[in-house]
Amino acid sequence: MKVIGNTSLAENTAKWLGADYYPVLERTFADGELCPRFETSGNVTLGQTAAIVMQQHRGENINAYLMDYFLVLNAAKDAGFAKIYACMPYFAYSRQHKQYLPNQPVSALTVARTLENLGADAFVTVTAHEPSSLPELFTIPSINLSATSTLCDYVSKKPEFSDAVIVAPDDGAEEMAKTFAGLLGGRKYTCFEKKRDVRTGEITMTPKNVELLKGKSAIIIDDMVSGGGTMVETARACSHHGSTRIASLFTHPILCGNALEKLKACCDEIIATNTIESEVSKADASPLLAQALAKLEKK
Ligand code: R5P
Numbered sequence: 001m002k003v004i005g006n007t008s009l010a011e012n013t014a015k016w017l018g019a020d021y022y023p024v025l026e027r028t029f030a031d032g033e034l035c036p037r038f039e040t041s042g043n044v045t046l047g048q049t050a051a052i053v054m055q056q057h058r059g060e061n062i063n064a065y066l067m068d069y070f071l072v073l074n075a076a077k078d079a080g081f082a083k084i085y086a087c088m089p090y091f092a093y094s095r096q097h098k099q100y101l102p103n104q105p106v107s108a109l110t111v112a113r114t115l116e117n118l119g120a121d122a123f124v125t126v127t128a129h130e131p132s133s134l135p136e137l138f139t140i141p142s143i144n145l146s147a148t149s150t151l152c153d154y155v156s157k158k159p160e161f162s163d164a165v166i167v168a169p170d171d172g173a174e175e176m177a178k179t180f181a182g183l184l185g186g187r188k189y190t191c192f193e194k195k196r197d198v199r200t201g202e203i204t205m206t207p208k209n210v211e212l213l214k215g216k217s218a219i220i221i222d223d224m225v226s227g228g229g230t231m232v233e234t235a236r237a238c239s240h241h242g243s244t245r246i247a248s249l250f251t252h253p254i255l256c257g258n259a260l261e262k263l264k265a266c267c268d269e270i271i272a273t274n275t276i277e278s279e280v281s282k283a284d285a286s287p288l289l290a291q292a293l294a295k296l297e298k299k
Contacts, residue, residue, distance in 0.1 A: 193208060
């Protein structure tokens, strides 16, 4: 297998696999048109597999990222790879995996169809926003990897959080919090109730089981932090109800605008994975990706 990618996440995935790494070199025309090109160490030979591990950088426009991804996938197909695994560490546009209001697109389906039409033979992602939607979105095999144990390894080494209660900001994160609580040896967890207005995006948070929080540290766990509203509101509620220290753990550090600054103001620790490159991408997802890609190749 060859790994085509744009950052150290792809390079490390290749190392774990013992595979060649083909870096993507970027060129952008003045009007924003992208012209990526991957460098090989020799010609693509018959029957070879490529895994495309393209990673979004914090602050990068998601639309440019997706277009870049599509172009690289197209180039890999044209180069003659027999099989292509599209590995998108953060599944861009996955929040819109269904229609919330009439006449909206199911954007995740548009991304899935495009990947398939361009020649992807399998799709691999980490902590999909709604994992159960993947089989409905893709006709090719789709794999959702959980980063919970990757994040858990990191925080389990921090004694200041040895008494922590695990907090899910909404029911979407409850499963993650439950698994996390189990991995940390049976910690207590609670799931807040979050409502987001589908038209304005405004969040209202209703904390639950707040008696658990008093005098204990809290680990808030979520799939992603984008604008930061969810995490900040949850952290504030935890402090208000007596949490002594707060760690914010999430898989995807999208961290738009001043989200990171807002988080720093209310959390003692901020830990994310490197599915997106950022200064808080402390937990490495490359072993997870390598394992999944190796499994696919064995099938
Ligand atoms: C929502 O359901 C997700 O799991 C996240 O909680 C949400 O997308 C985070 O967005 P923001 O950081 O903008 O509140």
